[in-house]
Amino acid sequence: MSTLPTAKAEPERSGFIGWGRVGLACVVVFALVLPFMSSGYHLFQYAQVLNYAIALVGLNLLTGYNGQISLGHGAFFAIGGYASAILVAKFGMPYWVTPPIAGMVCLVAGFLFGLPALRLEGLYLALATFALAVAMPQLLNYKHFDALTGGSGGLQLAKPGAPFGLPITSDQWLYFYCLGFAALLFLAARNLVRGRIGRAMVAIRDQPVAAETMGVPISYVKAMCFGISALYAGVGGALSVTIVGYVSPDSFGLFLSLSFLVGIVVGGLTxxxxxLFGAWFIEFVPNYADQLTSSLGENAKALPWAVYGVLLIALMFVMPRGIAGAVTAMAARLQRFTNATKRA
Amino acid sequence: MSTFAHQFFSGLAMGGVYAILALALVMIYQATHLVNFAQGEMAMFATYMAWNMMDSGLPYWAAFGLTVVLSFAAGVIIERVIVRPFAKAPVLSMVIVFIGMVFIFNSVVGWIYGYEIKDFRSPFPEKAWFGNTLMSSHESGVIVVTFLVLALVYGFFRFTPLGLAMRAAAQNPASSRLVGIKVGWMLALGWGLAAAIGSIAGMMAAPVVYLDPNMMSSLLLYGFAAAVLGGIDNPWGAVAGGFIVGVMQNLVGAYLVGTQIQLSVALVIIIGVLVMKPSGLFGRVIVTRV
Known part of the structure; x- marks a missing residue:
């Protein structure tokens, strides 16, 4: 019931590939049409969904596939964001070269954090990353880094417009900019988990001893997984800072890290x-809950978090594989149905 | 010199709070081998209850006692209703459930009481005891309370049949069940005790850090550091760890890195201990058979 799925690294190909293709096509068309259907603040929110989704994929590679619990991915999101902001504001780099650099910085940071983390199992790793998440805002605020980070005031960035004289607004351009990175990173993650390394990651999660016996280099895969996962979070952070145009230590508190966890659980571990759904959830549910609860008085703005909490626990009870798991199950059922009608 | 002594003793007092919190963490760890990430928020919730009771006119110690009892009941209920169904689930599911509880407590308190910082009264007199110039009465009071709690916990586990049964259930559930101990209820009792102990930590901390819904996240971090440093399966170690962390936090903050990044001290302690000596200073070394 409440156990985690022992998900296969390889999705079931025979079953629902037809429906999977249809779904993918729908998502792509929707994503491409979206910026011409909405504008301004909504478009900014959709772009932010994509950035969160990138970070969530990273966290899911680590937690869902590799079984290493991180409660501190907001910290890597912050490092990526700050790396990007510093490169633009202090070194005058164009904003579009910063995400890969921020990603590399986070890869190294994540790998280095992952090395000692190798010795930590489950709960202890959760503890260490929890500590990282709590301590991060203070570290970013540290006065000896003020020259770079701008201290508690943070850094302000100009909002970039569309290049090459493209006839689209700045918001539309930024959306496509994030969409490009998201598509690339989603594809890379999909290939990663379907390949040899992905199988090794899942094997380490489920049967570490057996995996080692079979010749999987456990420490290397685990540390690298941590690094790659941090890379994703870092790129997400860098993109997010570009579209927000502002960065400060307070944007990266413990609750950001925890809502990433909410995102991967709601979207579906593994x-x-x-x-994408997980990211949509953590971007928009606070808004909806806000509107719903505005009649309950000023303090009710806290309630979205209660919704999160209840949902987290409820999902663990009834749907440990999240929305994706539910959709997969439905698609499989649909496929069986169509197969049956074909045969008949 | 007197600044040093002052920093040292105020660190010791804060260390008392961390020690009590760490003790609560150890209670749950010993019984279920889980680290309760919601411990801090549960304590915060309890502290707000105490504040509410005092606000409506109850004397301090009555509110204190009532809060401890209510927290105990709440802890038992949480174990029975929320934690029990996940008894056989992997660690990740459990951590997620704890995080869910963190969200719920935090936002419910924010909803009911708001986010303004509130004053919380100290039960100890304004004037320092025995002409002690180095510590305020609250600071010395916290240390006394810490040792009182430790003594009670020790006495309970060492000298009462119920305590013995709880230790047995934690160490060897299968055999305990065979001799007629209700292992499930022992776990629930452990949660109740942890919640009660945590509420004391919250009420001792609130006069110093003031009352607000987010007061506990940093305290909990120091509590973790204390528990990990002392060995997460050892109550004595947890208390020693609490005092060490409290003093270190103050001294490192005052003389080395500045108070601005004190939380990183806890981060460094946690990672350092877990990497160098995962069993902590006083913990049992665990050998896993593969």
């Missing part, structure tokens, strides 16, 4: 496409 699902890559599910992360």
């Amino acid at each position: 699902s890559i496409p599910g992360m």
Whole structure:
């Protein structure tokens, strides 16, 4: 019931590939049409969903596939964001070269954090990353880094417009900019988990001893997984800072890290496409809950978090594989149905 | 010199709070081998209850006692209703459930009481005891309370049949069940005790850090550091760890890195201990058979 799925690294190909293709096509068309259907603040929110989705894919690679619990991915999101902001504001780099650099910085940071983390199992790793998440805002605020980070005031960035004289607004351009990175990173993650390394990651999660016996280099895969996962979070952070145009230590508190966890659980542990839904959830549910609860008085703005909490626990009870798991199950049922009608 | 002594003793007092919190963490760890990430928020919730009771006119110690009892009941209920169904689930599911509880407590308190910082009264007199110039009465009071709690916990586990049964259930559930101990209820009792102990930590901390819904996240971090440093399966170690962390936090903050990044001290302690000596200073070394 409440156990985690022992998900296969390889999705079931025979079953529902037809429906999977249809779903993918729908998502792509929707994503491409979206910026011409909405504008301004909504478009900014959709772009932010994509950035969160990138970070969630990273966290899911680590937690869902590799079984290493991180409660501190907001910290890597912050490092990526700050790296990007510093490169633009202090070194005058164009904003579009910063995401890969921020990603590399986070890869190294994540790998280095992952090395000692190798010795920590489950709960202890959760503890260490929890500590990282709590301590991060203070570290970013540290006065000896003020020259770079701008201290508690943070850094302000100009909002970039569309290049090459493209006839689209700045918001539309930024959306496509994030969409490009998201598509690339989603594809990379999908290939990663379907390949040899992905199988090794899942094997380490489920049967570490057996995996080692079979010749999987456990420490290398685990540390690298941590690094790659941090890379994703870092790129997400860098993109997010570009579209927000502002960065400060307070944007990266413990609750950001925890809502990433909410995102991967809601979207579905061990699902890559599910992360889009997870990201949509953590971006928009606070808004909806806000509107719903505005009649309950000023303090009710806290209630979205209660919704999160209840949902987290409820999902663990009834749907441990999240939305993606539910959709997969439904698609499989649909496929069986169509197969049956074909045969008949 | 007197600044040093002052920093040292105020660190010791804060260390008392961390020690009590760490003790609560150890209670749950010993019984279920889980680290309760919601411990801090549960304590915060309890502290707000105490504040509410005092606000409506109850004397301090009545509110204190009532809060401890209510927290105990709440802890038992949480174990029975929320934690029990996940008894056989993997660690990740459990951590997620704890995080869910963190969200719920935090936002419910924010909803009911708001986010303004509130004053919380100290039960100890304004004037320092015995002409002690180095510590305020609250600071010395916290240390006394810490040792009182430790003594009670020790006495309970060492000298009462119920305590013995709880230790047995934690160490060897199968055999305990065979001799007629209700293992499930022992776990629930452990949660109740942890919640009660945690509420004391919250009420001792609130006069110093003031009352607000987010007061506990940093305290909990120091509590973790204390528990990990002392060995997460050892109550004595947890208390020693609490005092060490409290003093270190103050001294490192005052003389080395500045108070601005004190939380990183806890981060460094946690990672350092887990990497160098995962069993902590006083913990049992665990050998896993593969």
